Amino acid sequence: MVENNKIEYIIRESFEGDCNFILNSWFRSFKSGSPEMFYCCPHKLYKPWMRRYQMGVLEKGARALIAASSEDMNQILGWILYYPQKPLIVEYIYVKDVYRNLGIASGLLQKLGIRRGDAILANSLTKPCFHIKAYDIIKLIEPELYIASWQRQQIKKSK
Numbered sequence: 001m002v003e004n005n006k007i008e009y010i011i012r013e014s015f016e017g018d019c020n021f022i023l024n025s026w027f028r029s030f031k032s033g034s035p036e037m038f039y040c041c042p043h044k045l046y047k048p049w050m051r052r053y054q055m056g057v058l059e060k061g062a063r064a065l066i067a068a069s070s071e072d073m074n075q076i077l078g079w080i081l082y083y084p085q086k087p088l089i090v091e092y093i094y095v096k097d098v099y100r101n102l103g104i105a106s107g108l109l110q111k112l113g114i115r116r117g118d119a120i121l122a123n124s125l126t127k128p129c130f131h132i133k134a135y136d137i138i139k140l141i142e143p144e145l146y147i148a149s150w151q152r153q154q155i156k157k158s159k
Contacts, residue, residue, distance in 0.1 A: 007102050009077055011111045014064035021076055022064055023054055025094050057081065062091050065111055067104045080108040088112060089121045 014022070027050055031041075041049070062081050069075040078095030082088055090112075095104045106116070114120060 007077070007099060007104070008070040009067050009104065009107070010070050010073065011107060012066050012068055012073060014066050014079070017074075018064065018066055018076065018079070022079055022081065022094075025079075025096075026054065026081070026092055027051075029094050030092070057091055061085075065108055067095070067099075067108055078104045078108065080105075080112070082112060087121055088114070090114075091122075 027047075030050065031043075031046055061083065063084050064079050064081050066076055067078040069077060076096075077099045078093070080093045081091040083091065090109075093105050093108060109115075109120070
């Protein structure tokens with residue numbers, strides 16, 4: 001399916017049936033891509049912590065866009081989880097290993113209006129994230145505080 005470093009895919013809204021794939025791939029990817037989690041957090045502690053964290057993210061209104069095969073919309077190549085409010089915050093981006101470096105993550109970001117050279121407000125960073133050199137990645141320690149601060153600044157500017 002992948003030829004000449006190009007792949008045909010579509011970007012669509014997530015379906016209800018995508019949730020298990022998103023949660024499970026995020027669970028595995030974050031553990032293996034985050035050195036502090038891999039070395040410092042035993043699986044018996046990581047699993048309940050990560051599941052609680054994931055449920056909290058969904059409860060806060062995060063949304064997902066899916067990069068799917070243009071031949072089969074149910075074949076997920078990657079996804080992006082984000083908070084849709086302004087400023088937009090990216091919670092996590094995932095692309096299957098075999099489809100990495102084909103522009104899928106960039107395509108997902110562009111669908112959200114983020115262009116090369118733009119700053120990305122990110123809530124999670126893992127090792128693969130450091131290879132995205134076309135973007136200025138800003139790690140948010142407390143996204144809720146950042147959003148509140150940004151909203152206060154917008155209110156002050158409008159007065």
